[in-house]
Amino acid sequence: MVNVGILGATGMVGQRFIELLADHPKFEITALTASKRSAGKKYEDAVTWHLESGIPEAVQDTVVVDTDPAEVKDVEIVFSALPADTAAIVEPKFAAAGMKVASNASAMRMEPDVPLVIPEVNPEHLDLIETQQKNRGWDGFIVTNPNCSTIALVMTLKPLYDQYDIKKVYVSTMQAVSGAGYNGVPSMAILDNIVPFIGSEEEKMESETLELLGDFDGESVTPAGFSLSASCNRVPVIDGHTESVFIEMGEEFEVDDVKKSFSEFRGLPQKLGLHYAPESPVIVREEENRPQPRMDRNAGHGMAVSVGRIRRDAVFPENLKYTLVGHNTIRGAAGASILNAELINEIM
Ligand SMILES: NC(=O)C1=CN([C@@H]2O[C@H](COP(=O)(O)OP(=O)(O)OC[C@H]3O[C@@H](n4cnc5c(N)ncnc54)[C@H](OP(=O)(O)O)[C@@H]3O)[C@@H](O)[C@H]2O)C=CC1
Ligand SMILES: N[C@@H](CC(=O)OP(=O)(O)O)C(=O)O
Known part of the structure; x- marks a missing residue:
């Protein structure tokens, strides 16, 4: 299993990530982040859950941490459901810390060295990762899905x-x-x-x-x-x-x-x-x-x-x-980032 984290785990899209990843055969949620308002609380106390499926048992007691790479240990992939302005500042820090960032936020989508990918449409654009790592000196990288x-x-x-x-x-x-x-x-x-x-x-x-x-x-x-x-x-x-x-x-x-x-x-x-x-x-x-x-x-x-x-x-x-x-929040958001990560995990 690959350890994954969710950035902005308490939001609308963050909740979809949790729902879709709860029983994933290859990814295991080991870190949840949110704003300083939520950090330090158990997930079930930090979140106002809106989905019909209920909070998966596996994350109910997970303690939410600050959205800071230093707080997210032993994680290979992070899924970002952060507001765009926060994502613009924070996602590069996670990539610089060596993590693979599968982002749903719009902040980095149109950067020339950041792949904007729908796996059925343009998987070849993932080759931009190499250029991105070279340009920015990152061990990790950022891949985005569209609006x-x-x-x-x-x-x-x-x-x-x-x-x-x-x-x-x-x-x-x-x-x-x-x-x-x-x-x-x-x-x-x-x-x-x-x-x-x-x-x-x-x-x-x-x-x-x-x-x-x-x-x-x-x-x-x-x-x-x-x-x-x-x-x-x-x-x-x-x-x-x-x-x-x-x-x-x-x-x-x-x-x-x-x-x-x-x-x-x-x-x-x-x-x-x-x-x-x-x-x-x-x-x-x-x-x-x-x-x-x-x-x-x-x-x-x-x-x-x-x-x-x-x-x-x-x-x-x-x-x-x-x-x-x-x-819009499954194929248009969380599901799209997860499919990007599944593809990366399979071919890279
Ligand atoms: N691909 C698409 O088309 C779609 C994309 N989106 C995008 O996904 C992202 C999330 O949207 P949505 O879930 O609706 O947003 P929400 O406002 O519901 O959730 C935002 C999340 O980010 C956290 N957060 C807010 N501010 C900060 C901060 N300064 N530092 C760290 N964490 C912070 C919140 O934590 P807390 O609870 O502690 O405040 C919460 O977990 C946005 O970028 C949105 O545009 C959304 C829908 C569809
Ligand atoms: N703006 C979209 C959702 C969204 O947040 O899009 P983006 O990921 O491009 O910011 C909607 O209203 O339905």
């Missing part, structure tokens, strides 16, 4: 991008409240309502998508050459981001072939049989009213993206439209 809306979108774009010329992508999101954290959106703001703004979300979707699908020459990534425009909205759903996607295609396509590309899409995690690899990363729904967050967010244990309403646009028939749903 939750970006992950779900890119998992559907990848099989299309491999087969078709894509000119432009327009996406409108309907994002669950859990994406903003427990105290992120007041109930008075979101009940009976939709908020058409999520800070920096559109910019992150636009830049991270092109980076993930970009060309890697062994040393750096050249962003993919199409353009993408995102409009992001917060909706009164607890978990599961829904996205309406419109693609301006640069070549002829058949809707049935597109469905086949989605259904047949597989990546390295499936080939290697990684623990959290869903059997089918993209699941095609044929019902006219699916996917829906409540019904589809847990597909593939929350690690698959469901896609439906795949159709040719009636007004602009050279273009493709579909709707997707992905679980």
Whole structure:
């Protein structure tokens, strides 16, 4: 077993990490960190637990420590669920102390020597680790996963991008409240309502998508050459981001072939049989009213993206439209970091 720690273990995403790692066949949780407010307390006393699954017995009595590498002993991998501003300062310290940091925070994602990875999409970008260690003189390293809306979108774009010329992508999101954290959106703001703004979300979707699908020459990534425009909205759903996607295609396509590309899409995690690899990363729904967050967010244990309403646009028939749903705190956050770590553990 590999000893792992969770940074920001008491937060929304930290709790998902604990839930997903509790019975992991290869990773054992041996350290939990949080802010100074929580350090020194038993985990069950420090956390306000929000998940239906209950606090796993194995961590209930674990004493939470300060988020400082000196406090985290004999740990090989740390999963970061820290706020971005804290992550920017703290994650490099863990990497410098020799630990492998699988980060879910946005702080380091667009650094040119930090891999931004979805294992089914661009596992080869992990080769940047060598450059990072050389550039920064670290024994450890940082690997990041993308923003939750970006992950779900890119998992559907990848099989299309491999087969078709894509000119432009327009996406409108309907994002669950859990994406903003427990105290992120007041109930008075979101009940009976939709908020058409999520800070920096559109910019992150636009830049991270092109980076993930970009060309890697062994040393750096050249962003993919199409353009993408995102409009992001917060909706009164607890978990599961829904996205309406419109693609301006640069070549002829058949809707049935597109469905086949989605259904047949597989990546390295499936080939290697990684623990959290869903059997089918993209699941095609044929019902006219699916996917829906409540019904589809847990597909593939929350690690698959469901896609439906795949159709040719009636007004602009050279273009493709579909709707997707992905679980934002599993595939979009904790599950994504864990799959990155499983891949690293397997191939490095
Ligand atoms: N990939 C994705 O798309 C998603 C990413 N995220 C990202 O994951 C991260 C965590 O989000 P979320 O769980 O919602 O946040 P929360 O606010 O719920 O949790 C934050 C955690 O960090 C700890 N913390 C806060 N400040 C400090 C500090 N100064 N030093 C050390 N620890 C600190 C908190 O400890 P304490 O309890 O003691 O305060 C808590 O454990 C964020 O970067 C967020 O943007 C979130 C959702 C989806
Ligand atoms: N902003 C996302 C969640 C998030 O924290 O994203 P990021 O990991 O890019 O900061 C949401 O609201 O649903």
